[in-house]
Amino acid sequence: MRIARRLLLAGPALLAAPGGITPARAAAWSPDRPVRILIPYTPGAINDALGRLIGERFQEVLGQPGLVENRPGASGSLAIAATAQAAPDGLTIVVANTANLCMNPFLFANTGYDPRRDLAPIATVARVMNVLVVRADSPYRTLAELVAAAKAKPGALSFASSGAGSSPHLAAELFKARTGIELTHVPYRGSAPGLADLLGGRVTLSIDNLPNVLAHVQDGRMRALGVTGAERDPALPDVPTFLEAGFRGVEVYVWFGFVGPAALPAAIRDRLAGAIIGIANTPETAERIHRAGATVWTQDPAQMAALIEAGLQTWGSVIRAANLRIE
Incomplete structure (x- = not known):
């Protein structure tokens, strides 16, 4: 930035x-x-x-x-x-x-x-911007694939957040509203336990603050599908913005x-x-x-x-x- x-x-x-x-x-x-x-x-x-x-x-x-x-x-x-x-x-x-x-x-x-x-x-x-992440072995390699799967099976995909009403939770609600998909919310008491369950395969995705997930992406345990900034983040130069991926109105910064x-x-x-x-x-x-x-x-x-x-x-x-x- x-x-x-x-x-x-x-x-x-x-x-x-x-x-x-x-x-x-x-x-x-x-x-x-x-x-x-x-x-x-x-x-x-x-x-x-x-x-x-x-x-x-x-x-x-x-x-x-x-x-x-x-x-x-x-x-x-x-x-x-x-x-x-x-x-x-x-x-x-x-x-x-x-x-x-x-x-x-x-x-x-x-x-x-x-x-x-x-x-x-x-x-x-x-x-800080947010990042949508999935496990590294997830079948979803792009935001478009994830959205298509969520539309095919409403509510079947779940997302972790650091708590009900937290900024990651509301970023996901904004994503749902802009794309018309249904995701099941699984709230946690903080980012760490939610990300642990994502790594454990108990939830599908998370949209969290970039500093919370960066190390997991860099060490190859998570795959980042999109960032919510107006432009790409220098720490993840290969990860597109939501807008670049074809989804408007999901620009989110904390x-x-x-x-x-x-x-x-x-x-x-x-x-x-x-x-x-x-x-x-x-x-x-x-x-x-x-x-x-x-x-x-x-x-x-x-x-x-x-x-x-x-x-x-x-x-x-x-x-x-x-x-x-x-x-």
Whole structure:
């Protein structure tokens, strides 16, 4: 993937503002205390890695450290709700993802926040695409063969996901909706057990985040049939996109970004956005984000707001059509 914004040099250039934000506005605020960075999941998750990679440069860029605080629970909703309720002073932000902001509001009766009303988009920093995989000895060698088999025997093929309502589950629901096929969902508590059952032949396929399946594809135990990106991933250059394989409307990324309370003043929001985007695009941090399994992909506050709105439209339709609800 192309890095969405040019690489910035370390030091003063980290203060450069993203598009649409004037340098004067981006530099108009400085925190007087450490910035608390909430993480919706346990240590080790990609949100956690991104929060730490960005936060460790806050002292250099903002003059105050970024302190990471893991607050898992309710599929990430606890940390997002806590941020929505925090004082709008720029001292509490959260690393959210597509599921937190665009899926959970339709899956749960009460998340404790409305992404449009209660949160202020600040900046995205990275994204990952999904990959449809089967076992290496599967009879299906292309997406077209898989779709034809699913249409011939509705519900006979099964797919593993990391849990009901997870982004891999909803990516598969989107695939079903776009192709008109029926697949049987087998949810697991995380990607690892689902992929283990795929390798064991107990399920037919999985559409999972690329970092979760890459090693299995590279060591020859799984076959990748398609990636959900707009273009092929450099790690799997021989694997076509869904569009290349003839299936439109299955472009799916899980993106990660920072949001704050809705009443966050524009000067504070823009200062944080300039710092976060600048840090993410430095060569050192970009490389470390890549090693964490993601691709640097930065969006400013207005772009992130549009991204959230588009995601709410897409995933709201998918979730309603699949009649999904998590109690």
